[in-house]
Amino acid sequence: MDQEKLAELILNRRTRKPASFHAGVPSDTITQIINTARHAPNHHRTEPARFYLLNRDKIIQVAQLMAETIKGDGQDPILVERALRKEKEWSNAPGLLLVTSFSDSNSVLFSKNQNLIEENYATTCCIIQNLLLLFEASKISAKWSTASVWKHPQFKKTTGLKNPEDEKFVGFIFYGYSEHKPAIRALSPLQNQLVDYSGED
Template identity: 50%
Template sequence: MSAEYLKELITGRRTRKPALFSKRVPDRESIIQLIDAARHAPNHHCTEPARFYLLDSKTIESVGRLFGEVVAGDASDPVLVEKGERKKEDWGTAPGLLIVTCRTDRSSALVRKKPAIIEEDYATCSCICQNLSLLFEARGLACKWSTGPVWEHPRFAETIRMREPENERVVALLFYGYSEQELAPRPLTPLSEHLISEY
């Protein structure tokens, strides 16, 4: 892979709405291979903190239903109820959803000795999610990295069968699928506003 191609992947990757994904379901084995490749990310102390929940359609539908409930709240506001129904449909019918969590045992000797491990592990998982989004892009798959509050729902951990809820926190809900939606690269503010190079 050339540096130019990688640059194009990074700058051209855009978030696309799951509601606009086609119903074609990406091959599960191919997704597993991408997950395995994405794990190769900087990881201080080699803790390998990422956990991957590759959901089936039934569980995706359940997550969509939970998010609809979160958005609707106590159902007293008809606007929120309608928005909740849309989210339930948009999320619950997505062709693919991968949930990435960060597993750090806060009671471990390593964390007690160096509490910064908690943030280092989270940073590793964020790198993995970026790797995944670029790998999806390279395979012609659209992706949306969401941190929607559905994971705060009391039934969320049970719904996805989270292994260690007491030690895991959600980093990303990665929706993926095929999309014809064309988006121009996102403009950023000039680098000069963020780069300090006068040394």
């Protein structure tokens, strides 16, 4: 892929809400995409990303946890209504991938490197961007969500985390096929974020 095609892919990638997904994606396709996406910058070669492809039961259970997180004590009718909408949207999602970042707290590297958790998290975020671009290239719609459902006391058990004390939640990736085509989002001028000292002596 040349630079122009890659730039087009990056610019065209947009978040699409699960409510617009009308069909699921075969697990084999998702597995192949994950395997490719794992190739990302990774200090110390820790390979921190962990992936959980959730089945229908777990998707529904996670949706219920999200609803409970939103509605809180159930005293606010606005939050209760929002929780019901979110539970319905998530429950109907055709596919859901949970991504976490694993840092082995019993390793020698962990004891010597106080930045390991942050470095592993950064690698996993790069992998998620790879996932999203590969989804886009495969005409698969996706949404990366960092919703606070991970704070629910039943989250780790419900999702079946293998190393719950050493895995940091990075995001849910909702995926499916969709006909929805959101507009390309305009960003603020580059000079608002770029400090260019390259021309100075």
